[in-house]
Amino acid sequence: MAERSSLSATGLSGARLSGAGVAHALRLEGVSRHFGALVALDAVDLEVTAGERRAVLGSNGAGKTTLFNAITGDFPPTAGRIQFFGEDVTSLPVHERIRRGLRRTYQHSLLFRGLSVLDNLYLAVRGVSRGRYSFRRPRRDDAALRSARELVHLVHLDHVAGTVVANLAYGQQRQLEIGMALAGAPRMVLFDEPAAGLSARERRELIEILRSLPRHIGYIIIEHDLDVALRVVDRVTMMHNGRIFKEGTPGEIENDPQVQQIYLGGGHG
Numbered sequence: 001m002a003e004r005s006s007l008s009a010t011g012l013s014g015a016r017l018s019g020a021g022v023a024h025a026l027r028l029e030g031v032s033r034h035f036g037a038l039v040a041l042d043a044v045d046l047e048v049t050a051g052e053r054r055a056v057l058g059s060n061g062a063g064k065t066t067l068f069n070a071i072t073g074d075f076p077p078t079a080g081r082i083q084f085f086g087e088d089v090t091s092l093p094v095h096e097r098i099r100r101g102l103r104r105t106y107q108h109s110l111l112f113r114g115l116s117v118l119d120n121l122y123l124a125v126r127g128v129s130r131g132r133y134s135f136r137r138p139r140r141d142d143a144a145l146r147s148a149r150e151l152v153h154l155v156h157l158d159h160v161a162g163t164v165v166a167n168l169a170y171g172q173q174r175q176l177e178i179g180m181a182l183a184g185a186p187r188m189v190l191f192d193e194p195a196a197g198l199s200a201r202e203r204r205e206l207i208e209i210l211r212s213l214p215r216h217i218g219y220i221i222i223e224h225d226l227d228v229a230l231r232v233v234d235r236v237t238m239m240h241n242g243r244i245f246k247e248g249t250p251g252e253i254e255n256d257p258q259v260q261q262i263y264l265g266g267g268h269g
């Protein structure tokens with residue numbers, strides 16, 4: 001798996017990180033999001049370094065997805081500031097954040113069900129490159145097609161590259177969603193509950209895929225399954241009632257009584 005880091009055609013080589021000269025990939029200062037009277041995010045401060053792998057955990061309604069929406073711009077914050085690699089992106093639209101190397105997956109699928117695995121990834125690569133959404137037939141040496149093939153490999157779908165999405169197992173569809181988010185040299189990816197609905201075997205595969213991603217791509221993962229989350233990250237951020245109340249290594253978090261009470265008592269079994 002080591003050689004997955006030499007993904008030059010995919011643009012996953014890490015070159016975009018060098019020279020950035022910023023300590024933090026992501027910095028949130030006092031970020032809040034209100035929905036009417038409801039405070040879904042309450043003055044959140046968060047710093048994630050380049051290449052870091054972070055889990056955001058918390059019970060239902062803690063504000064995790066709202067945090068993702070604020071970072072990506074799907075639902076901009078009502079207060080506070082967000083910097084991405086040193087640049088203030090607080091009021092940038094979603095596509096401008098994508099252009100700067102931020103990606104996400106959603107809890108619901110955004111795949112083209114009538115197309116093959118390779119075609120989905122090809123369109124994802126084309127979608128984030130200059131000639132957006134051209135439906136001309138690719139030549140065999142097309143760089144985007146090469147990138148798509150690398151992504152197929154990265155998410156362990158080589159054996160079903162030609163299979164139409166509708167005929168994939170559920171877990172394979174989730175793997176493909178990860179591949180879609182990795183198209184076009186991301187610097188940070190937000191994974192929203194990638195293990196939801198997976199079997200035990202599919203979860204093991206997911207852990208392997210996440211652990212073997214190129215190290216320079218940082219990610220933040222929301223995941224209710226602690227067995228997955230704590231195995232694929234460097235640090236963990238705990239949320240409750242729209243606030244961050246604890247941060248630590250997976251080991252520290254796993255053994256923390258307050259975490260056990262709030263998180264495991266939150267009904268996620």
Ligand SMILES: Nc1ncnc2c1ncn2[C@@H]1O[C@H](COP(=O)(O)OP(=O)(O)OP(=O)(O)O)[C@@H](O)[C@H]1O
Pocket residue numbers: 035038039040058059060061062063064065066067
């Ligand atoms: N679009 C919205 N309109 C109104 N309220 C919302 C909206 N999105 C989220 N909320 C509310 O904000 C709070 C935080 O929700 P959020 O989805 O961020 O929590 P979460 O930690 O992701 O929960 P879960 O684990 O269930 O996905 C909840 O009370 C939720 O009902």
